[in-house]
Amino acid sequence: MRKTKTVILALVLAIIVAIPSITIARPLDEVPQRTENDVVYVPLRQTAYAHGAIVDWHGETRTVYVTFANGETWSFSVDDLVSEIGGFIEPPGVTWIPLDFAVQRFAATLTYEVIVTNFMERFAIRDIVGATLMMSAEMQQAFDLNMGILVPHGDIEGFVVIDASYVPGFHVFDVAATHVMGEAVYNIAVNDMGEIAGLGIDFIFEPMLPPVNATYTAETIILGVGTAWPLDGILTLPENASADNPVPAVILVHGSGAQNMDLSLFNNRPFFDIADYLSSNGIAVLRYNKRTFTHRTAFGQAFGSNVTVWEESIEDALLAVELLRADERIGSVFVAGFSLGAMLAPRIMEEGNLDGAIMMGGSPRRLYEISYDQNMQVITDALNDLPDLIAAGVISQEEADAILTANLDIIASALEEARNMPNMTEAELAEAVIFGMPAIYQLSIVESLPQIFMARNTTPVLILHGDRDFQVFTEQDFNVLVSYTQGMAHVQSILYNNVNHMFMQSQTSYNDIRDYMPTDRVYEQVLRDILAWINSIVNQ
Numbered sequence: 001m002r003k004t005k006t007v008i009l010a011l012v013l014a015i016i017v018a019i020p021s022i023t024i025a026r027p028l029d030e031v032p033q034r035t036e037n038d039v040v041y042v043p044l045r046q047t048a049y050a051h052g053a054i055v056d057w058h059g060e061t062r063t064v065y066v067t068f069a070n071g072e073t074w075s076f077s078v079d080d081l082v083s084e085i086g087g088f089i090e091p092p093g094v095t096w097i098p099l100d101f102a103v104q105r106f107a108a109t110l111t112y113e114v115i116v117t118n119f120m121e122r123f124a125i126r127d128i129v130g131a132t133l134m135m136s137a138e139m140q141q142a143f144d145l146n147m148g149i150l151v152p153h154g155d156i157e158g159f160v161v162i163d164a165s166y167v168p169g170f171h172v173f174d175v176a177a178t179h180v181m182g183e184a185v186y187n188i189a190v191n192d193m194g195e196i197a198g199l200g201i202d203f204i205f206e207p208m209l210p211p212v213n214a215t216y217t218a219e220t221i222i223l224g225v226g227t228a229w230p231l232d233g234i235l236t237l238p239e240n241a242s243a244d245n246p247v248p249a250v251i252l253v254h255g256s257g258a259q260n261m262d263l264s265l266f267n268n269r270p271f272f273d274i275a276d277y278l279s280s281n282g283i284a285v286l287r288y289n290k291r292t293f294t295h296r297t298a299f300g301q302a303f304g305s306n307v308t309v310w311e312e313s314i315e316d317a318l319l320a321v322e323l324l325r326a327d328e329r330i331g332s333v334f335v336a337g338f339s340l341g342a343m344l345a346p347r348i349m350e351e352g353n354l355d356g357a358i359m360m361g362g363s364p365r366r367l368y369e370i371s372y373d374q375n376m377q378v379i380t381d382a383l384n385d386l387p388d389l390i391a392a393g394v395i396s397q398e399e400a401d402a403i404l405t406a407n408l409d410i411i412a413s414a415l416e417e418a419r420n421m422p423n424m425t426e427a428e429l430a431e432a433v434i435f436g437m438p439a440i441y442q443l444s445i446v447e448s449l450p451q452i453f454m455a456r457n458t459t460p461v462l463i464l465h466g467d468r469d470f471q472v473f474t475e476q477d478f479n480v481l482v483s484y485t486q487g488m489a490h491v492q493s494i495l496y497n498n499v500n501h502m503f504m505q506s507q508t509s510y511n512d513i514r515d516y517m518p519t520d521r522v523y524e525q526v527l528r529d530i531l532a533w534i535n536s537i538v539n540q
Helices: 044-050 078-085 099-105 112-125 128-133 270-280 296-306 309-325 340-352 367-391 397-419 426-431 439-446 450-455 474-484 524-538
Strands: 003-007 034-036 039-043 054-058 063-067 073-077 088-090 094-098 156-167 170-179 182-191 196-205 216-223 231-238 247-253 284-288 330-338 356-360 461-466 491-496
Touching: 039 044, 039 099, 044 054, 044 063, 044 094, 044 128, 063 078, 073 078, 078 088, 078 094, 094 099, 112 128, 112 156, 112 170, 112 182, 112 196, 170 196, 216 284, 216 309, 231 270, 247 270, 247 309, 247 340, 247 524, 270 284, 270 330, 270 524, 284 309, 296 426, 296 439, 309 330, 309 340, 309 439, 330 340, 330 524, 340 356, 340 450, 340 461, 356 524, 367 397, 367 439, 367 474, 426 439, 450 474, 461 474, 461 524, 474 491, 491 524
Parallel strands: 247 284, 247 330, 330 356, 356 461, 461 491
Antiparallel strands: 003 196, 034 039, 039 094, 054 063, 063 073, 088 094, 156 170, 170 182, 182 196, 216 231, 231 284
C-alpha cells in the first residue's frame, strides 16, 4: 500500500488556550501569577505541565502527585501544601504554590528529547490538555481543545526516537510509532524555548483483511488504472460468486477529508465492518482509498481552489462502477455513501445507472448550512466545558468571553459570505474560502444535492441516520429528507436510537469526536437492514 502523509490542520472553530511554556529558556515569572500578602504565587498544574510533568489528584487521600518527565515523583498532602510549601487551594480546586518554591523545585533543565518523549506519551494516551500545554501558541491554534487531538490511525502501541537534527531555532526529531492501523513516523519540531512548534505524520496504512474463518475472499485491485489518480482498493467476494452465479455488489464512498479504504478513525474501521458483514452474507463490496488520501499533495496542486466533488469523489465512484460491470461474477450494483458520500450517492446512482443507493448520515442541505450548525454545536459544548477549564486555571473568564465572541463573529461572517455566493463573480468565487472550503467546491455540492436526483428517478434509495449524530442532524437533515420523500415509494428511511455518525452505538455523552474514541463495530442492526434492503431489490 502507498505511503501517505498526514498533517495537523487548523479547525474552523477552536477554543484556544494560549498558555506560555516555561521549559528550557523561559523564566518562571512568565507563568500566570498572583500576589497575596507580598508573596508571589504560580498555579501548580500549569507550572508542572510546562516543565513536562504530570499532575494527579487523589481525592480519597487528599494527596497531589507530580510525576516529572525523567520519572521522578513528588507528592504532598493538602496539609503539606499549607504547612511546608506555603501554598493554598483556591476553590473549586486551583492549587497555588510560592514562586520561590517553584523556581527551586522545577529548575531542572529538560533535554529536548525528553520533551518530545513526554509529548508523545501524552499524545498516545490522549492527554489533550497536557499535550496542548506543551505547544507554542501558534501550534495551539491548530488544535481544538474540546475536540481533542485526532488519532485517526488508532492507539499508539509503542514509539522510539530514531533521528534528531537542528535547524536554526528548531530541534527536529523523527519518532517511529506503531499504531493499531499501521506504522508511522512522527516529525516533531521543538523550538529553542522547549515548545512543540511543528508536527507531521508519515503513515503507512494497512487495511484490514478477512478473518481466518471468513466465508469470502479479498482481492486487491487498482482503481483508475491508466489515469493520473490510481487508487489501492479491496474487493471482497462471497466464496460462491462466479460467472454462473453473479452476486450483488456495493461500492463504498467516503465522506469529507482524506480517508482510507477502511474509513479508519481511532481504533475503528466502519468500511471494513460493512464489507465483512455483507460479504459474509452473499454480497460483494468494493472499497478503496480516497483520492485525497493517496494523492493529497498532487491533488491540491492539480485543482487548488477549483476543486469540485466530481474530482474529489464522483469520478472515482464511477470508475468503480466500470470495474464491477466488467466482472462476470458481479450482478446488481449499488452505491453506499457515507456523510458527504451519502449526499452524492443518488447522483452517483443516476450517472452510473445503478440498481440503488444507500445514504448513511447524509443531508439535503448546502454544506455551509451544515458547517454553521456544526460550529454552533461546538460552541454549545464548549460553553458546557468552560466552567471546568476556568476552575482549573487553564483560562480566565475574560479570555473565554473574548474567544467566544470572536468565534461567533467568525461564524456569522462566514455564513453571510456563503449566502452571498450567487452574487459573486467568477474571480471572486475562485478566491473565496468559506468555512475552510473553496466557494467553487461549495457550489458543486449544491448542484449534487440528493433530493434533485431522488425526485427524477424511481430507483430505490435507503436513507439511514443515527439520532446521536452531531455532524448531520436529525431535525435539520434526516427529518427534512423524510418529509421531502414522503409519497416516494422508492425511498425508505430508518432512524436508529443511540447511534452516532460512524453508525456505531454511542458510548459517551460527548457531542464531538470523543464519541468516536471507544473501540466498537458498526451497529449490527444497521448492517442487517442494509442486507435485507439489497436482497429485497435483487429478489424482486
